[in-house]
Amino acid sequence: MEELIAVGVVFFGAYHIIKLFSTHLLKRKLIKAEQYDRVGILEEPKVENDESNRYPSLKWGLVALMTGLGFIIIEVMGLFNRDMVRGRDAVLPLGILMVCISLGFLIYFFIMNGKAVKK
Structure with a gap:
């Protein structure tokens, strides 16, 4: 069981590192191509629900x-x-x-x- 958890944590971490790195490279490429308005597309939308985080x-x-x-x-x-x-x-x-x-x-x-x- 411990081995399964360790493998899951390693793959989860690797996925997020690769995602972070590829997003950074893509944003950098868009900025170099002077596509400043498209850089915002890569941002994940933040849903602000006033009622859900009220308390x-x-x-x-x-x-x-x-x-x-x-x-x-x-x-x-x-x-x-x-x-x-x-x-x-x-x-x-x-x-x-x-x-x-x-x-x-x-x-x-x-x-x-x-x-x-x-x-």
């Missing part, structure tokens, strides 16, 4: 809270049955953590939808 600290606070709650649940479950959450092949802690993190994002989503409906 970033609330979002990440909820995610951190729910992550901590997930770790607490894992520890409490370990007190009752240590084999269930310990060991190399235990998947239950990862599942508990993912569910808690997802709940943090869902709570944020419902809070933001509630605020959008009231306006």
Whole structure:
């Protein structure tokens, strides 16, 4: 499993380095050809959604809270049955953590939808 992750990280890094380098070379070539108006085409459009980033600290606070709650649940479950959450092949802690993190994002989503409906 570790080898797969290492290979993925290497290819991910290589892809981004190659993309960055080729974009730089293309921009440089456009500038040398005095195509200044086309250099902006290479920029990725930034989508500014005022409503989605209105409360970033609330979002990440909820995610951190729910992550901590997930770790607490894992520890409490370990007190009752240590084999269930310990060991190399235990998947239950990862599942508990993912569910808690997802709940943090869902709570944020419902809070933001509630605020959008009231306006």
